[in-house]
Amino acid sequence: MILNIDNDLNRFKKIVKGRVRKDLRRYMGSDELIGRQGDKVVSIPLPEIHIPRFRYGKNQGGVGQGEGEEGDPAQGGQGQQAGDQPGEHVLEAEISLEELAEIIGEELELPRIEPRGNKRISSRKDRYTGIALHGPESLRHTRRTFRQALRRQIASGTYDPKRPVIIPIKEDKRYRTWKTHTEPVSAAVIIYMMDVSGSMGQKQKDIVRLEAFWIDTWLRHNYKNVETRFIIHDAAAREVSRDVFFRTRESGGTLISSAYKLCMQIIEDDYPVDEWNIYPFHFSDGDNWSASDTRTCMEILREHLVPASNQFSYGQVDSEYGSGQFYKDLKQHFGDDERVAISRIPNRDAIMDSIKELLGKGR
Amino acid sequence: MAEQGWFFRVRRGLPPELREAQAWIEGIARGYGLDFFDTIFEMCTYDEINMIASYGGFPTRYPHWRFGMEYLRMQKGYEYGLHKIYEMVINTDPAYAYLLDNNTFMDQKLVMAHVFGHVDFFKNNLWFANTNRKMLDQMANHAARVRRYIDRHGEDEVERFIDMCLSLENLADPYEGHIRRHRARSEEEVERHARSDGVHKLPARNYMDRYINPPEYLEEQRRRHLENLEKMRRFPEEPVRDVLGFLIRHGRLARWQQDVMGIIRAEAAYFAPQGMTKVMNEGWASYWHTTMMTRDILTDAEVIDYADHHSGTVAMRPGSFNPYKVGLELWRDIERRWDRGQFGKEWLECEDVARKRDWDTGAGLGRQKMFEVRRTHNDVTFIDTFLTEDFVRENGLFTWEYDKRSGQYIIASRDFKAVKEKLLFMLSNRGNPRILITDANHANRGELELTHVHEGVDIQLEWARETMRNLATLWGRPVHLVTRVDDEPVVLHHDGSEFKVEKGAGGGGEGDR
Structure with a gap:
């Protein structure tokens, strides 16, 4: 039975989406959504969707029941109101990551990513679409078998409508069979690199974490298979898990080239360039140790990383100590290279624009 | 009655054992003197009952997102096991009630008994006297009309308009239909009034004139006359509580908007009683289901389930107020007191605690009194008349309030008077602030002035701002609200785009209508 309510429900969901769209900038700059990320959905608290009315404010008070002296906190917080006014509910609206990505895409006017042509691998998939005369019993198609037996019994006159017993024999049996399809699948790997030298504080890391969440969401929307790898570096680089990536607090100097070398190594070992869409993202405060290391970086980028990647992205967060020199260096060397995206993220509010800068090229 | 359920696409009759149970319980209920409309029970799945509940008990409503929101909330509530709707019944003739298809047999009997209590209340309580008992048809009719407007003017536009109407829905006249507010004065009448100077002199000889018609008195008369005249020329002459009704008559609305607003107003009026x-009605139904279940219906095997279920409904959660429980206990209290003759002058004047405790005149008037009370009272008069000090003490009722210093809700008082006052306040005007239209031609600029009758509690400014924006959009001119905030007179202004709070102006709030 189709319920009338479905229309109202869809209407409501549309309003929710509109609201998310409107407040996207706020959501993108806050931890609110990340903390509420489920497997496939994000639940968003929406206190604002209501029909406004004249109503009493906080000093209304009410009547409750239970233990306690005067002046004690009332247990269970707020009592239920006796009138017919609904209390103030904070509604949790669930929205799928897929829908969220779409909203981001539309709102930031991100182009859909065009996977690189020669980087398609195919996957083989079995689909049960046919019927065969032979096969394992576990694949027996009961209804077809029954029909076959019924047909045979009627034809041979052994079917008695008053006693409708159908006994299939070997020739009646039918089995499901499969065909193998090959499908092109585009797979992508995101390699996050982060500077964890002493100058990168919690504030900076939080920005990186938020930015990474949105990058993940968007790229996952575009590719069926997305793998993520994480590299942290100060003067030396190492690969870590997602958790460690966002939690470590290291200190020390900064040799960006160490990270780029490791990144290069990972790509060489695990991700053949013609099968994978590769997205290295590097976040730093842009304070490299020496000009000579920066030269090494540019070299690695030019020779290896940039040619191997769909796009190399660099996001620079502001820190109190950083000079931000690396941003300028990159700009100078790759400023007009299509394959390199560079962005500065001075604070949380800038995340949305930064995402647009990094992902806006549709590569 | 069997063929009445035409409005469902799929009509599911009750299974035979429930049909039998219905006839049996109906007989028991009538035996106790309950007097109800014919009642039709429908079997529903969870999804259906949630849908119907989000539609306020009706299978068809006009399209609106808030029903979807309500539905989502109920589905969630069920998934998380927070609440579960056991019964639903609507005030129509015949009455329709819904049974959840996977409830136990005991649950179904309980729901039936409970439902007959409600239907008896709908049929006999005075406050329901003016409700439309054919509301099923009416709601479907409303839905069809709104759909037609949506086809014609677009979903967004109609929806936006409905949102605005709904935000004023609670500004209604609760006595609408029960009393006549005032007679509209004709233009000539006002003019005639304006032509006279309003001074009546008594005949007197010249030398006595100063004494028989003292000049101060004549002046007083003239002043009063002008005051009256000014009032007459004001519009509206008397403050108006029925805001939607006023906008329909005097607002600048398109025809379809008038119709939609009329629909919202009519539906709000239907649900208002x-x-x-609520307290009385739930209490009454609970009283009757407990009475019938324990005395007539339950089998031995069902007692435990029943007790479990019943205690679940009437449990007072710490810190909260359960209308089922309070209502039920008050009804029982009335029965006990009138059975034992604990009322009247002698009882009230008796100071002897021991004598009062054992007071029993064998009056046996409990049930009779209950039926009388259910005819004439509403929650406010019910609590006002029958809430006793003993009840408040025994049930541990308290008032709570928001404590600004700690940012917490704290227990404010356990005093009987305070609790009763707070309860009455919460129930008055169904928990809504009283806001009236006091001037529809404010400053002679066609602006709308409303006055909040302040009763010690401020209105929420954030919501007021949004509500006033809606009102300003509907009225087409700026609107003003005279109220008090933090014990200071304040006027809120909204001209449709900008909201202003002006302190120290206006009077705000005294008055007793």
Whole structure:
């Protein structure tokens, strides 16, 4: 039975989406959504969707029941109101990551990513679409078998409508069979690199974490298979898990080239360039140790990383100590290279624009 | 009655054992003197009952997102096991009630008994006298009209308009239909009044004139006359509570908008008595289901389940107020007191605690009194008349309030008077602030002035701002609200785009209508 309510429900969901769209900038700059990320959905608290009315404010008070002296906190917080006014509910609206990505895409006017042509691998998939005369019993198609037996019994006159017993024999049996399809699948790997030298504080890391969440969401929307790898570096680089990536607090100097070398190594070992869409993202405060290391970086980028990647992205967060020199260096060397995206993220509010800068090229 | 359920696409009759149970319980209920409309029970799945509940008990409503929101909330509530709707019944003739298809047999009997209590209340309580008992048809009719407007003017536009109407829905006249507010004065009448100077002199000789018609008195008369005249020329002459009704008559609305607003107003008016009698009505139905279940219906095997279920409904959660429980206990209290003759002058004047405790005149008037009370009272008069000090003490009722210093809700008082006052306040005007239209031609600029009758509690400014924006959009001119905030007179202004709070102006709030 189709319920009338479905229309109202869809209407409501549309309003929710509109609201998310409107407040996207706020959501993108806050931890609110990340903390509420489920497997496939994000639940968003929406206190604002209501029909406004004249109503009493906080000093209304009410009547409750239970233990306690005067002046004690009332247990269970707020009592239920006796009138017919609904209390103030904070509604949790669930929205799928897929829908969220779409909203981001539309709102930031991100182009859909065009996977690189020669980087398609195919996957083989079995689909049960046919019927065969032979096969394992576990694949027996009961209804077809029954029909076959019924047909045979009627034809041979052994079917008695008053006693409708159908006994299939070997020739009646039918089995499901499969065909193998090959499908092109585009797979992508995101390699996050982060500077964890002493100058990168919690504030900076939080920005990186938020930015990474949105990058993940968007790229996952575009590719069926997305793998993520994480590299942290100060003067030396190492690969870590997602958790460690966002939690470590290291200190020390900064040799960006160490990270780029490791990144290069990972790509060489695990991700053949013609099968994978590769997205290295590097976040730093842009304070490299020496000009000579920066030269090494540019070299690695030019020779290896940039040619191997769909796009190399660099996001620079502001820190109190950083000079931000690396941003300028990159700009100078790759400023007009299509394959390199560079962005500065001075604070949380800038995340949305930064995402647009990094992902806006549709590569 | 069997063929009445035409409005469902799929009509599911009750299974035979429930049909039998219905006839049996109906007989028991009538035996106790309950007097109800024919009642039709429908079997529903969870999804259906949630849908119907989000539609306020009706299978068809006009399209609106808030029903979807309500539905989502109920589905969630069920998934998380927070609440579960056991019964639903609507005030129509015949009455329709819904049974959840996977409830136990005991649950179904309980729901039936409970439902007959409600239907008896709908039929006999005075406050329901003017409700449309054919509301099923009416609601479907409303839905069809709104759909037609949506086809013609677009979903967004109609929806936006409905949102605005709904935000004023609670500004209604609770006595609408029960009393006549005032007679509209004709233009000539006002003019005639304006032509006279309003001074009546008594005949007197010249030398006595100063004494028989003292000049101060004549002046007083003239002043009063002008005051009256000014009042007459004001519009509206008397403050108006029915805001939607006023906008329909005097607002600058398109025809379809008038119609939609009329629909919202009519539906709000239909549901209003249920808000006014929640405590009584739930208590009454609970009283009757407990009475019938324990005395007549339950089998031995069902007692435990019943007790479990019943205690679940009437449990007072710490810190909260359960209308089922309070209502039920008050009804029982009335029965006990009138059975034992604990009323009247002698009882009230008796100071002897021991004598009062054992007071029993064998009057046996309990049930009779209950039926009388259910005819005439609403929640406010019910609590006002029958809430006793003993009840408040025994049930541990308290008032709570928001403590600004700690940012917490704290227990404010356990005093009987305070609790009763707070309860009455919460129930008055169904928990809504009283806001009236006091001037529809404010400053002679066609602006709308409303006055909040302040009763010690401020209105929420954030919501007021949004509500006033809606009102300003509907009225087409700026609107003003005279109120008090933090014990200071304040006027809120909204001209449709900008909201202003002006302190120290206006009077705000005294008055007793």
